[in-house]
Structure formats: C-alpha cells, structure tokens
Amino acid sequence: MHSTIEHQCDVLIIGSGAAGLSHALKLADHCQVIVLSKSDISEGSTKYAQGGIAAVFDENDSIASHVEDTLLAGDGLCDKDAVEFTASQAKTCMQWLIDFGMPFDRENSENGETRFHLTREGGHSHRRILHSADATGAAVQVTLIEAVQQHPNIHLFQRYNAVDLIKSQHAENHLLGAYVWNRKRERVEIIRSKFVSLATGGASKVYQYTSNPDVSSGDGIAMAWRAGCRVANMEFNQFHPTCLYHPDAKNFLISEALRGEGAKLCHPDGTPFMHKFDKRGDLASRDIVARAIDFEMKRLGADCMYLDISHKPSDFIVKHFPNIYRKCRSLGIDITKQPIPVVPAAHYSCGGVVTDKYAKTDIANLYAIGEVAYTGLHGANRMASNSLLECIVYAHSAAAHISTRLNKDVLEEKVNAWDESKVSDSDEEVIIQHNWHELRLFMWDYVGIVRTNKRLERASHRIELLQQEVNDYYSNFKVSNNLLELRNLLTVAELIVKCAKQRKESRGLHFNLDYPNKLDDPKPTIIKNNVK
Template sequence: MSQHHQYDVLVIGSGAAGLSLALNLPESLRIAVLSKGELANGSTYWAQGGVAAVLDESDTTQSHVEDTLVAGGGLCREEAVRFTVENSREAIQWLIDQGVPFTREDGSELFHLTREGGHSHRRIIHAADATGAAIFNTLLERARQHTNIELLEQHVAVDLIGRRRLGESGKRCLGAYVLNRNSGEVDTFAARFVVLATGGAAKVYLYTSNSDGACGDGIAMAWRAGCRVGNLEFNQFHPTCLYHPQAKNFLITEAVRGEGGLLKLPNGERFMPRFDERGELAPRDIVARAIDHEMKRLGIDCVYLDISHKPADFIKSHFPTVYERCLGFGIDITRQPIPVVPAAHYTCGGVLTDQHGRTDMPGLYAIGETSFTGLHGANRLASNSLLECFVYARSAAADILAQLEQIAMPSNLPAWDASQVTDSDEDVIIAHNWDELRRFMWDYVGIVRTNKRLQRAQHRVRLLQSEIDEFYSNYRVSRDLIELRNLALVAELMIESALRRKESRGLHYTLDYPGQLQRAEDTILQPGTYYG
C-alpha cells in the first residue's frame, strides 16, 4: 500500500550537490535524500580529476574567471562565473572541514594542485585520482551522523506535485510522487521545499562515461512542471574514455594530460599540435573533435594517450586508480599507451536557475549538473562542475533557511492513482526503445552535427515519444519506464535546442553553420511555447 511522507526539505539525488545541501541545513529540519539505486551510483563517486578553485598565491580570481569565459565560448554568464569562483576557496574549506582527504605535497601541509586542459594555473585540488569517491564517502559519512537526514535508496522520483496539478491557483512545488522500488508502490512525498540534484543526461548517448542513472530526470520533471530549460545543445564529450570491450564507462582523467600525457595515432605520431597551439591541454571540445576527426580520417577505432615517458613511481603515485584499472585489462600505463575514445560526459545546459538555485517554480530548486546557472556557457572548463555543486548547494541552503518561517507544510496531497493501469508483459518494448534512442542520438546529435541529421533525430524521437506515452498511460511505472520517458523528453529538448543554434560554438559543431555568430545568445526553451 502506498505511503504518505512529510519532510521540510525533499532532496532528489544523493551526489555531491544533494548531500552538500542537506549538510548545510540546520539539524532541526527533517530532510529526505532520495537515490534511484544505491547511494554511490551517481556521477560524483566516479569523478577522478578534482575541484577547480583559487587556492595558490600565484593564482587569482580574475585568472580563473578568464579561463572559464574562454572555455565557455563567449556564452558564460559572467556574474555566475564570478559568483562561483569568488566562493571557491570557502567551498573548498568547507570540504576540508568535513574531513575530505585531499592529497598534500610530499612532506608538506600544502595541498597538491594539478593542472587540467583550459586552465592557466595549477588550481585543481584532488584526492589522488579518486576525488569523487573521497568527497562522496566523506559527505555520506557526515550525513549518516545527522539523525534529521534520511537517506532513502531505491526511491525513483516520478513527477513533481504543484498547485496547478491539484487544480489550485498559483504556482508552487508541494512535493513529488516517488516509486519505492522496495514495495513497488508510488508514495507521496510532501515537502516545504524540493531540490532537484539529479545530475545530467549523458545516458542519452550510446557511449558515455556516466553511470546508468544519468537520464536527465530532474530536467524532464522540471520541464513538465512548467520550468524553462537552457542550452541543452551543449553536451560535453570527454576526450579520453578507456577503449576496451569490458571497460564500459571508465574515463581517463584529464589530469593525465595535465601531467604530460600525449595523444598519439597508432603509428606513435602526435596530432593535437595540428589542431590547437595548446596541444593536449586545449579545452575538451577541441580535443574531442580532433580525436573524432582523426578516427574518421584514418578509419581507426581509437587513439592513444601516452604517459609512459614519465617515471613509473610518478605514474603509480599520481594515478593509482587509472594504473590499477588499466592493468586489470592488461595495459601497463608505465610502459604502454592507453587506448582512448571520446564519450558523452557532461550536460552543460539544464533547468534555468538564479544565483540561489531557484527555478521558475517557487519552492523548487535545481543544483549541480541538472541546473543551468550560466557558469559553463558553450563548454565546461575542467573541474568546474564539482565546484558548482558545492557553491550553489550552499547558496540554495541559505536561501531555504531564509524562507523557513514563511512556508507551511503542504497538506491534503492526493495519493498516486494506479487504478487504471496494469502490469506490463511487454517490457521488451522499453529495452528496444532505449537502445534505439541512444543509437540515433549518438549518430545524429553527437560531436559533429548537420541539419539533416538533427531533423532525422527529431522525427525519430517524436515517434518514440508517442509509443512511450501510450505505454506510460497503460502500465504500472518501473524505474526503466520512468527513465526512458525522461530520457526521450530530454533528447527532444536537446535536438530542438541544436536546431535553433545557427552557428558552431563550443560543444555544438555543425557542418551547415561552421562559423560563429558575432552575438552570443543562450538557447532558452519555454514550456507551452515550444512543447505542449
């Protein structure tokens, strides 16, 4: 039987952004943090490189801002960039205070800082090459120490509940319907504030570095609730994902190139200097397109990332995770180059928010990769993503705290109605549609695009949408069905956004419009004007 729950704050997503927000709220509040599967299944845990921040005396806020603006292809919102960078040191100090074991210089109390593509200084603070795991494990341990924070695994948000959904006037988020996979029922969660911290949508592509849950859930739910989305045409492809049939989605951290790793063709020839004077340290969009170009030009399956010219002890100490993982596949990176290919990695667009993470719907916040703050522009600068999680989680928590006394607990929310649906005996349709969607998105909405490819993708996704909507209306919801429904919607929004951009900028490169327009403008989609 379905249950009704009440919380002061409902956080949908258990990664860096969601946990940080929960930990920045007072212990007097009842907080629920939902995870679709196990708590560690999100993208945070697998982040290798680190967090970008101005921590060294030789570095400056202005330098970090300028690097971000350059990487963003003229499309970053400078006020968002400055806000993020100016709060970077304080965010890192908060993580240190939580107990995150960042790597220090040998025999020193100073933290070791590395450099990544697009950065003019060493400013990436890290925990060896497993920064995400170190941060996540620390924050999770802290959250478990707080009795007011409930960590709920196997809980999949289906849709947001707003006043309009209940037939009431005004616009406010009142909670969410959530599939409890333990009971099989859809429960009702009422909350004074709801926070979307669901990550990105890279699972829309056939090849991705992301975990299986990166399905754009928060973006889709916010859109259906009436929130605007922005810049969804900008999907970052990580240039160096390990190419091996059993590796699935293991990426090779950008820091390998930051510490001198070289990209080579099968014959051992370097190729990046032909594409950019910064070589291997060019921003990710340039490196990914260069690799894609060489693979297509030569008809090869991968290129190679070589750091074997560095001392073996240096490699093992700086990149223990990469070393051990590659060794498990028979690749000794101290002696051999690493086979790599680009893979979908990061969603630069998302739900429109302000400096406090507020969306178009009062009571609803979006933080982390699911949001569009304006920080990343047309291309995310390496390691700015985790920083954005912490800065905006803290800002959103402060905004929620300032409103607490004004907002009452929602009451009389109706239970989920499953009276008109039955159990499905055709789940093969879900698997087939999932596979078709990810394949045509990879083929037609990938690193290099054309109008014809985008139009073909648009036609395909709309046919899929009608099939999915019919299935959703007649059968009980499951995690697979919820994710497919969300992913197809976000794919459609990505395609529409790409069709609207009549230029090549940052991560959006189209053969039909190879030049860049003089004026940079965001692509903003409004529910009700584009999509019904």
Template structure:
C-alpha cells in the same frame, strides 16, 4: 504521505552538500534511485578547481572559464563561483576529505593542472577525488538524525499547484516509486531540490553511471521550468577503449601532467589542431580525436604518459594504473587506447544565484541546472565546485524562508493501469534512442542528422506515452520517459542554434556568430 521540511532528489555532491547545510535546522529526505554512492559525483577523477594561492588569481580563473565557455558564460555567475571557490574547498577540508598533500606547496596540498587552465589550481584526492569526497560526506549523512535516506526510490513527477488545480506556481512535493516494493509514495515538503545529475545515458557511449537519465530536467520541464542550452553536451575526449571496460574515464589530469595524444603509428596530432595541443579545452580535443578517427578509419587513438617515471604515475593515478593493468595495459610502459564519450550536460533547468527555478520552492543544483557558469563548454573541474557553491546558496535561501502551511496532496492514482504485458518494448526503445542520438546528435552535427533524430524521437515519444498511460510505472519506464524527453530538448536546442559554438559543432553553420545568445526553451503547460 511522507512529510519533511526539505526533499532532496539525488545523492551526488550537490545533494550531500545541501543536506548537511540544512540538517541542523530542518528535517531532510534524501531520495536516491539506486544506492547512496551510485551517482556521477563518485566517478569524478580530476578534482575541484579553486584559487588557493600559489600565484593564481580569481581573475585568471574567471578568464579561463569564460574562454572555455566560448562567450556564453554569465560573468556575474562566474565571478560568484570563482570567489567562493576557496570557501568551498575549505568546507570539504573541514569535513576531513583526504585531499592529496604536498608539503612543498604553500597550500599544503598538491595542485594539478587540466586542459583550459592557465594555472595549477585543481585540488584532488589522487585520481579518485569524487569517491573520496562522497565516501567522507556519506558517513556524515548517515550519522545525522535529521536526514532520512531513501535508497531504491526513483522520483516520478513533481507535485505543483497547477497540477493540484490551485492558483499558484509552487512545488509541494513529489511522487516517488519505491522500486524494492513497486509502490508509489507521496512526499510533501516546503522545499524540493532537484540534484539529479546529468543525462549521459541518452547516448550510446558515455562516461556516466547508469543512473544519469536526465530525470531532473525532464521533471522540471513537465512542471513548467524553462530549460536552456541543452545542445551543449560535453564529450570527454578520453574514455578508456576496451571491450571489457564500461564507462571508465581517463582523467584530464593525465594530459595536464604531460600525457600526449598519438595515432597508432606513434605520431602526435593535437599540435595540428590547436596551439594549446593536449591542453586545449575538451571540445577542441574531442573534435580533433573524432576527426582523426573518421579520417583514418580508427577505432581509437592513444594517450601516452609512459615517458614519466613509473613511481610518479602509480602514486598520482593509482586507480587508472590498477584498472588498466587489470585489462593488460601497463601505463608506465605503453599508451592507453581512448575514445570520446558523452560526459557532461552544460545545459539544464534555468536557475538564479540562489539556485531557484521558475517554480516557487523548487531548486535545481549541480549538473541538472543551467546556472550560467559553463556557457558553451564547461572548464575542467568546475563541476564539483558548482555543486558546493550553489548548494550552500540554496541552503541559505531555504533557511531564510518563513514557514508556510502544509497542503494536502492526493495519492498516486493507478486505478486505470495494469501490469506491463511486454517489457521488451522498453528495452528496444531504450537501445534505439541511445544509438540514433550517438549517430545523429553527437560531436559533429548537421541539419539532416538532427531532423532524422527529431523524427525518431516523435515516434518514440508517442509509443512511450501510450505505454506510460496504460501500464504501472517501473524504474526502466520512468527513465525511458525522461530520456526521450531530454533527447527532444537536446535536439530542439541544437536545431535552434544556427552557428558552431563550444560543444555544438554544425557542418551547416561552421562559423560562430558575433553575439552569443542562450538557447532558452519555454514549456507550454
């Protein structure tokens, strides 16, 4: 058994921030199922929204967030995050993150604007902010003697008092598969943090990396945590459309800097859908693109910023420029073909202002959590901010705890299972799940589509559970088990919401109800 003070599951910005805030005082295990930089945080292009001066205000940031969240944002949480925004950015600056400078700006940094924001408040590192942050912090993670990194390790299930037959509601640790050896290890700690990211891989088309399989939400639900607002899946409006481009995002900042969405004939269409045109929130833009594509039978639409000076585009969007050029698209001369793709989960495990879940000593931080910040639609560049603010809050709460006695944890029992005979079952179920989720639980939903999805999820769940009970676990089996459960939670939340709000649009319930309510699911364990 591996004993630590803290177990952090996930190596994105939430996990890194927590580890660095705790490591001077506690022994930290950082568990990541692939390599250290493979999470969604590294893929974030746009930046971090924070009030850094320049005529901006906390109240304006709060207002923009609440408007984007379609009435479902928790105002206390939103204010808490907005008020800690500058502190979060200053912490990253103190860690020597290389944000893009601008000597003409009083802050000393270039601030860009994205859809839904009334001000330029997005601090960034060119168009690869996430990568710059994660590479900077990873050096400090690897150099710290109190942090032990476990790469190629995927968490299977949390170990709770209820599972051990104890009369408490505590989390004691986690069972983890070492995918390099195929052995299951037992990790014990006073505190466990889920920082596993989102669930984009539940959909056929996504901007997320392959690791985004809904692991944390599924583990938390099985352990007894409430889950909320899973129906609010954000589809990023502009994912590069090209047969050789996999999950390549075209950042919101391209529209923020003047990019225009156009039909194949060169005509704009966003002014017909919203007065904010290209700067409308993501849900509005994604639905508008989806509408135009379905109406006209298009494979994609086009994002055109070629009217801007070439040197401006190359300096502000170097990675997008380079990647597009590799595929034969010169963004300084021609528009970029784009389609919407599943991007971000606004729902998740319910947490409080210290990132605590319903289970004692279990925290959830980042995309895996439902904090109340994003409501029915996340405002652009609030996600990285949320990771830092709540990671620090969780760290402070953990450091204020009294030490408790360790609990003996039983080893993983695989005495009644065998090696899988036909792993094609996993691949087939994976493909089927992702396709019907895209077809039936996508940008526009109906009761009939949701019912079809629910029926197929029931059949898949039975098949996957039988497989799980009879064969040794593997990375793909663990992810598939988590994905089908996450898909079920998304559909259950969507069927419970009898209105259209934010990211959830139903043809059967096109109006928005006068009073906003969270969709809360309570596990029966």
C-alpha cells in the same frame, strides 16, 4: 485500490551526489530533510569524477585568472556574474569540505611546510586542481556520506525514483512535493515538502557511449520541464575526449589530469597530433580535443586514438594515477610502458534547468543544483574540474536562501493519491529495452560530436514516434524503473534537439556542418514549456 503512503519533510532533495548531500548537510541543522537516492547512496556521477575540484589555493594564482580561464573555455556564452560568483566562493566551499575530513592530496613545500598538491588540467592557466589521487569524486562521496549518515535530521530514502513533481492547484507556481516510486516495494508514494531541490545530475545516458553511470537519465531536467520550468543550452553536451577503449571497460574515464602531467595524444603509430588543432596542444579545452580525436579516427578509419604517458617515470605514474594504473593493468595494459586506447564519450550536460545564483528555478519553492541546472557558469563548454565546484557552491547558496524561508506557512492542500487501478503489469518489458537502445544509438549518430540540419531533423522524427509509443505504454502499464527512465530520456532528447535546431552557428560543444561559423552576438538558447 490501496491508499497511497505519504511522507513529510521540510526539504525534499532528489539526488544523492555532491550537490544533494552537501545541500542536505547545509540545511539539516535547521530543518528535516529527506534525500532521495535512485540507487544506492554511493552511486552517481560524483563517485566517478577522477580529476578534482578547481579552486584558487596557490599564491601565484588568482580568482580573476580562474574567471578568465572559465570564460575562455565557455566560448563566449558564460554568464560572467555566475562565473565570478562561483570562483569567488570556491576556497570557502572547499575549506568547508576539508573541515568534514576531505582527504585532498598534500605535499611538502621547499621550506618544509605541508600544502595541498595542485594539479593542472586542460583550459587552466595555473595549477589549481585540488585532488585526492585520481579518485577525487569517490573521496568526496565517501566524506559526505559519512557526515550525512551521522545527522539525525537527514533521512535517506534509497532505491526510490522520483516520478513527477506535485504542483498546487490553488497557489500558482508552487509545489507540494513529489510522487516517488519505491523500487523495493514497487509502489508509488507521496513525499510532501515545503521545498524541493533537484540534484539529479545530467543526462548523458541519452547517448550510446557515455562515461556516466546508469542513473544519469536526465530525470530532474525532465520533471522540471513537465512542471513548467525553462531549460537552456541543452545543445551543449560535453564529450569527454578520453574514455578507455576496451570491450571490458564500461564507462571508465581516463582523467584529463594525465594530459596535465604531460601525457600526449597519438595516432596508432605513436605520432602526436594535437599541435595541429590548437596552440595549447594536449592542454586545449575538451570540445577541441574531443573533435580532434573524432576527426582523426574518421580520417584514419581507426577505432580509437592513444594517450601516452609512458615517457614519465613509472613510480610517478603509479603514485599520481593509481586508480587508472590498476584498472588498465587489470585489462592487460601497462600504462608505464604502453599507450592507453581512448575514445570520446558523452560526459556532461552544460545546459539544464534555468536557475539564479541561489539555484532558484521558475517555480517558487523549487531549486536545481549541480549538473541538472543551467547557472551560466559553463557557457558553450565546461572547463575541467568546475563541475564538482558548482555542485558545492550552489548547494550552499540554495541552502542559505531556503533557510531564510523555512518558517513560511505550509499549504494545507489535498494531494491526489496515485491511481493504479486501471493499469496492469507489462508482459513486454523487452519493448522498453528496444526503444531505449534505439534512442541512444540515433542520438549518438545524429546529435553527437558533429551535427547537421538533416541529422537533427531525423532525430526529431524518431523522438516523436518513440514518445507516442511510450505515452501509450505509460498509460496502460504499471510504473517501472526502465519505463520512468525512458520517458525522461525521451524528454531530454527532445530538448537537446530543440535547442540544437535553434542554434544557427557552431560554438563550443555544438558543431553543425551547416553553420560552421560563429555568430557575432551569441545568446543562450532558452526554451519554455507552456504548461498550465
């Protein structure tokens, strides 16, 4: 048996999107940081975020209004303190990003001064979305990567999967680091650290149709759950209403900002329909729009609905949405003249690992930041452009909290080496692929936009069977990327179904035909794993 390679750092950050990289930059002047990236550092959900980041920069807007809009979108389940904390920190955090060179779009005001161009999205009562054309996430990622690569105290471990968190055997409720899988060398290594921060993103890959990249497999949520952390509100999966419907357009999002600039949702014959579902029409919140599209598709037996912005001047469309224009044009769709075929797709996990305003979890030196976390900001439905904001606000608050504790003594405790002496290479990797596809398909069918008790029970039984298969498989064969992700996706699927079965109402993103009404006194769904 080969000896296991060990690495050391002060803070191990698992994940390299907006949350992980901004967290690293806030910490690195004070300590040694390792950032673990499952793929290339440029990959991840941040890169695909189109719309922008919500923050109050307009003199006619207010933090109170941002809070009110967020609470309304969250449909009675937001934690008001978390909402107020996030909204109040937004401008400072955006200025920090701007100081690193973030190229938010600007415009000339009437008096000739340059100011940020602010757009509006569903659920927002004002224009408060800072953006970089229609590719804001990509600009954020590039800005942060350039800064991170120049910092001598940040060490990037690319193409590494986190396998499991390592808990202390002697100090209760404390971590020693994590087992990680080096994908290039195909071996498990150990990273020892004083603190671990999960910034792994969400779990939308658990569904067949998703706007997320392949890396969004719920790894951080699953690892934290196995380590003994509480999770909350996993039943609230946001389905983005408008993903491009085309056989060659994998995961391509059509930004909500199009509707903010006047695009209309229509039937195949061009008839608008959102006014029938909500007084805000096309600017209703995402849960309402996604259900409306799903309802109209089923009612008409249609494969998709359409989003039409062709009534706007063509130069306006090309200037504001160059990325979407180019992508659609490459597929033969001219959005200046034709409507865009769209369908809903799994987009965002509103629930996650329970944290406080410093991103602290139930484990003393474990933090969770961004989509992996449940902060209470999103409630039963996330409002557009609050997600990248949450990443940066909580990356900063977590870094501030860790910085006050860096000088604490390190636990000198032996970590068991990873034992692969009794496992062999699998000759049936195809079985994992089959299980993976089966999981994603039945989650879409049974735990999708509209649910029933019977569908949830069916999903629960299927998950149990697959978990048994994977546990048997996991103990007999060497680690692989697909095996690790399937194990985590099954854990996340189990948590989603557990939470969905506990909610005896329909609210926000969770719609159960057996409980169509709302409860008078809703509470977050918090579940605990009683591990030793």
